Amino acid sequence: MISLQDLTFSYRKGHLVLNNLQLHFEPGRIYGLLGKNGAGKSSLLYNICGLLYPQAGQCQVMGFNPAKRQPAFLRQVYLLPEAFHLPDVDIDQYVRLYAPFYPGFDSAAFDRHLDVFEVPRRQQLHALSHGQQKKVLISFALATTARILIMDEPTNGLDIPSKRQFRKVIAGCLREDQCMIISTHQVKDLDSLIDEVLILENGRIILKEPVTRITEKLSFRQVLSLEETEAPLYSEGALKGYAIVAVNRREEHSRLDMEMFFNAVMVEKEKILPLFTR
Numbered sequence: 410m411i412s413l414q415d416l417t418f419s420y421r422k423g424h425l426v427l428n429n430l431q432l433h434f435e436p437g438r439i440y441g442l443l444g445k446n447g448a449g450k451s452s453l454l455y456n457i458c459g460l461l462y463p464q465a466g467q468c469q470v471m472g473f474n475p476a477k478r479q480p481a482f483l484r485q486v487y488l489l490p491e492a493f494h495l496p497d498v499d500i501d502q503y504v505r506l507y508a509p510f511y512p513g514f515d516s517a518a519f520d521r522h523l524d525v526f527e528v529p530r531r532q533q534l535h536a537l538s539h540g541q542q543k544k545v546l547i548s549f550a551l552a553t554t555a556r557i558l559i560m561d562e563p564t565n566g567l568d569i570p571s572k573r574q575f576r577k578v579i580a581g582c583l584r585e586d587q588c589m590i591i592s593t594h595q596v597k598d599l600d601s602l603i604d605e606v607l608i609l610e611n612g613r614i615i616l617k618e619p620v621t622r623i624t625e626k627l628s629f630r631q632v633l634s635l636e637e638t639e640a641p642l643y644s645e646g647a648l649k650g651y652a653i654v655a656v657n658r659r660e661e662h663s664r665l666d667m668e669m670f671f672n673a674v675m676v677e678k679e680k681i682l683p684l685f686t687r
């Protein structure tokens with residue numbers, strides 16, 4: 410559905426932001442794009458949407474070259490950017506203005522999502538808080554039913570109950586022909602939603618693995634003392650004892666803790682990445 414071949418991108422000469430990326434994204438999946446500040450996550454997303462253009466290599470999205478920004482492409486792609494500015498209209502006017510760009514726009518779904526988020530319906534957008542505005546945009550994004558949904562830090566600025574609402578709204582909303590890429594630092598908000606994890610570092614994808622494969626290779630556990638377990642790959646002090654990431658030697662079933670996983674990869678790359686070489 411999305412295919413990047415040898416994609417290289419930089420804002421200025423001599424400073425590669427995306428370095429020779431080979432990447433494929435399939436429909437029916439939610440991808441979590443992780444990386445430290447400045448790793449190149451937004452730049453990658455903007456290349457996929459055609460808002461930035463590669464210096465070398467290819468980017469193909471649903472058979473289109475995004476850089477051409479053809480209407481048939483734009484109708485099927487929605488980017489929720491990290492920072493946004495909304496016009497001073499009310500929600501209904503906003504829908505009347507922007508929904509026509511998306512032929513598959515589902516007004517009933519939009520209303521349902523707004524209800525879950527408990528957004529006051531009759532307000533001017535400028536009278537809403539930043540978090541409420543974001544909820545309008547998340548609801549709008551999902552209601553477009555665009556085949557490619559890209560969200561840059563969608564849960565930034567959402568309060569704790571809203572993060573739960575976000576998970577509720579997203580879960581079960583993706584169709585088999587849609588693909589969602591979520592770039593985030595707020596990994597705890599999303600670890601139950603993500604099908605596949607990508608980690609970007611210094612312009613390269615250092616890991617791209619389905620959650621099922623991560624938990625097949627690694628186990629995520631709490632232990633009272635580090636002596637009671639064979640040397641973990643990574644550990645962090647927890648309320649009672651330690652949270653650990655260990656090699657999953659006994660085919661244990663554990664739930665991915667994406668924050669622990671990301672930290673473990675950052676600190677113990679040499680130990681963890683080889684577990685995933687094919």
Ligand SMILES: Nc1ncnc2c1ncn2[C@@H]1O[C@H](COP(=O)(O)OP(=O)(O)OP(=O)(O)O)[C@@H](O)[C@H]1O
Nearest residue numbers: 420421426444445446447448449450451452453594
């Ligand atoms: N408009 C720009 N002009 C020049 N350099 C830029 C521009 N935008 C980003 N960069 C640089 O490109 C690199 C990647 O930035 P990008 O915003 O893609 O990273 P990111 O992973 O999304 O970061 P964050 O997690 O902080 O949002 C950084 O080194 C950044 O300084």
